[in-house]
Amino acid sequence: MRPVNAPGSLETLRRRNRGLVLRAVQSGGATSRVDIVRATGLSRTTVSSLVNELLAEGLLAEGTDRAGRPSVNQTGRPPTRLTLEPSSGTVLGIHLRHDGIRLALADLAGAVLAEVLVDLDVDHRADAALSFVEDATNDLVAEAGISRSRLLGAGVAVSSPVPTLPRHGPALLTTWHDIDVADVLGERLGVRVQVGNDANLGATAERVFGAARTTRSLVYVMLAEGVGAGLFLDGRPYLGAKGVAGEFGHVVVAPGGRVCRCGNRGCLETVAGAGALVAALPARADGTVPDLDDVLAACAAGEPGALRIVADAGRAVGTALAGVCTMLDPDLVVVGGRTAAAGRPLMDGIVETLRRGVPPTDEPLVPVVAGELGARAEVLGAVALAISGAPLAVPAPV
Numbered sequence: 001m002r003p004v005n006a007p008g009s010l011e012t013l014r015r016r017n018r019g020l021v022l023r024a025v026q027s028g029g030a031t032s033r034v035d036i037v038r039a040t041g042l043s044r045t046t047v048s049s050l051v052n053e054l055l056a057e058g059l060l061a062e063g064t065d066r067a068g069r070p071s072v073n074q075t076g077r078p079p080t081r082l083t084l085e086p087s088s089g090t091v092l093g094i095h096l097r098h099d100g101i102r103l104a105l106a107d108l109a110g111a112v113l114a115e116v117l118v119d120l121d122v123d124h125r126a127d128a129a130l131s132f133v134e135d136a137t138n139d140l141v142a143e144a145g146i147s148r149s150r151l152l153g154a155g156v157a158v159s160s161p162v163p164t165l166p167r168h169g170p171a172l173l174t175t176w177h178d179i180d181v182a183d184v185l186g187e188r189l190g191v192r193v194q195v196g197n198d199a200n201l202g203a204t205a206e207r208v209f210g211a212a213r214t215t216r217s218l219v220y221v222m223l224a225e226g227v228g229a230g231l232f233l234d235g236r237p238y239l240g241a242k243g244v245a246g247e248f249g250h251v252v253v254a255p256g257g258r259v260c261r262c263g264n265r266g267c268l269e270t271v272a273g274a275g276a277l278v279a280a281l282p283a284r285a286d287g288t289v290p291d292l293d294d295v296l297a298a299c300a301a302g303e304p305g306a307l308r309i310v311a312d313a314g315r316a317v318g319t320a321l322a323g324v325c326t327m328l329d330p331d332l333v334v335v336g337g338r339t340a341a342a343g344r345p346l347m348d349g350i351v352e353t354l355r356r357g358v359p360p361t362d363e364p365l366v367p368v369v370a371g372e373l374g375a376r377a378e379v380l381g382a383v384a385l386a387i388s389g390a391p392l393a394v395p396a397p398v
Ligand SMILES: [Zn+2]
Pocket: 249, 250, 251, 260, 261, 262, 263, 264, 267, 269
């Protein structure tokens, strides 16, 4: 091993530290100099010097909020926000929902350049879904007016567990058992494709771009067709030993209740998933089949039945959440997914049973807020995942 005072060792160290700083920003976990100090363990002076160097070389940029909104911290002053240089390339975010696909083409700061949402039975038409993604990618690249060669990678959010063990496809999407999404899409798109669970990526998006930007320990609850959770503990994503932590929808809240798609009875998803909400809606006079949008519209119109359905779902979520919060003591709970659009009645139901279910204390209840990114959180999380894995052309330090 070369001694630390050998010629060149300082330069080697500097190069390594540049890599650490760049990687901290690229991962989405650090958006300020303070974050970088915390993430890398380097001194403030070193971080400040390296950030200035990377800014001067055009590898980093500052001042732009990734979601394009004014960015204000708790002191009311706009923080300096560090990102990769936006114009260094583009990435694609893909959310494969059970009933549709959302794609977003974004720059390396995460600003969306073009996006599309299509209804498609993703569960049963894997080939059609993959072909759609391939065609839509070409359309989005053309719409954004960029060269295809500037597409550096893609992230995919799937509505199923994504074990960190190799060679597992999204098992709960019915016809996708034998498909390795990263391999197949990577071949079709000609770029590196990374796959993540949609609730985990929703949590990532709210932490990088949305409601949880200053949060160290976060529980993100995704309420949609499926129900899931994404966790950040002490500033880091928590995926569990096998990569499948946060299967919140399969926490049993109604023992002996309805059989869930996982095979158990009474899972939270059988009570608070979109299917359960829709099934509880009274039959319509015109014979048409209602969907989640109808539940949300009825709720917004103040229909008592819909309000009750949503509040009951919220209470079931709060009951399950009480165990999670008692165990983890998070700073913040963010509620996202399509169902979160129900707003007040849902949130009141959650807080009611959460308050009842956590141990009594003089401390205020953990804040429970709606996500800022709405139904786009998961696709924006896929964008963040793609950014974190994008190959960067890094020149040697001057
Ligand atoms: Zn289940």
